[in-house]
Amino acid sequence: MNRKRRYYWLCWLMAFFPVPYLGAQGTDYHSVAVDSLVNPPLLKEGGRIFIFDFLHMHIGSMYDTDAPLTCTFPFRNVSGRNVRITKITTSCGCTAAAFSPEALAPGMESAVTLAYNPKNRIGTVETYAFVYTELSDRHPVARLVLTGEVVCSDEWSYLPSVMGVLRMKRKQVTFSEMTSGIRPAERILCANTGKKPLKLSALMLPPYAAFHTEPAVIQPGKEADMVITVDGGKLPDTPDDRWQFNFMIEGIDAPITDRMVKVTVKRLQ
CATH class of the missing domain: 2.60.40.10 (Immunoglobulins)
Structure with missing residues (x-):
């Protein structure tokens, strides 16, 4: 069952069964299941496939009228085999990801680029990117995080x-x-x-x-x-x-x- 069909199955199940009966030991099963789709758990062996120089970048403050900010996350293939990135998903439409689709030989270095667009995003920034490889379609090997703040460029915004x-x-x-x-x-x-x-x-x-x-x-x-x-x-x-x-x-x-x-x-x- 693919991810999209699994999500619709959960929604159908929730319509017919109250949340308390789906939970275990006080856990809201629906919340956990849906969160696993939006924020999927990492592949346990992910750190033995790619090693990133860092997984979190604080972008500081930027105005909502600024151009998209580009952030680079360098990494290296430490798996001992050729590995190819198949896709990168993001938690927000404000963030776009770019990567090389070519297979990386053992020891080869590359980078994932995230472009954050602050337009209409005034407030706290916390966005994620999930890196998937051909070794796992269900669990990403890394979660990249951008944090910061978007400030309104219009000081008179309270007078519309x-x-x-x-x-x-x-x-x-x-x-x-x-x-x-x-x-x-x-x-x-x-x-x-x-x-x-x-x-x-x-x-x-x-x-x-x-x-x-x-x-x-x-x-x-x-x-x-x-x-x-x-x-x-x-x-x-x-x-x-x-x-x-x-x-x-x-x-x-x-x-x-x-x-x-x-x-x-x-x-x-």
């Missing part, structure tokens, strides 16, 4: 909405349970990622809404609050209990569609 050099937490706000006797304000965190101060204003505001920033001038590299206020005493006389309007931020160089903020107003019934 973009208006040119202005970054914002969001581009929409909601005023709920509005009545004529209140004048609530909603705040949107923003930051000036440019090199010049920003003084913002708003266009297309209805008569019952107001806009300002705190502070009034946003210095380069600094955060601020956009403050949108709705005056309940000036709300339009309309049968609708819910309506929306858009206004445009003025004072930044960005397309008009990027500078729009949506406001939803819900009147208390």
Whole structure:
């Protein structure tokens, strides 16, 4: 039974038998079996076939926008016979492996190359590569490990909405349970990622809404609050209990569609 069919057989078995009955002495058989497919046990004699100079490499820190990092794992054939690498599997699609498919004579040296791509992989790096030879299709002779950290290159990533050099937490706000006797304000965190101060204003505001920033001038590299206020005493006389309007931020160089903020107003019934 090949590896793929064995995995589907385990999934079918789990659907009909509860996990506790598959375990032995408190062991989750399903977890162990599936883990053996993702992280297969090594061939016991693997160290007498290939000897690697090292099995673990710490790549340090890299940015998520960096080019793939190439790491080389040299090794030597110590088996006393010709041996050929048949495949290398990796635990993550972020890692690609390269190797020579030629048979290695006794004492011959070669290397396995791993290329790690940090794109969309922010956080801790821990990825594995399993080296298989013609001596065993089930158990790899070595497990190569890459560890490190991928750092986000965008220091303003916590402000995902973009208006040119202005970054914002969001581009929409909601005023709920509005009545004529209140004048609530909603705040949107923003930051000036440019090199010049920003003084913002708003266009297309209805008569019952107001806009300002705190502070009034946003210095380069600094955060601020956009403050949108709705005056309940000036709300339009309309049968609708819910309506929306858009206004445009003025004072930044960005397309008009990027500078729009949506406001939803819900009147208390």
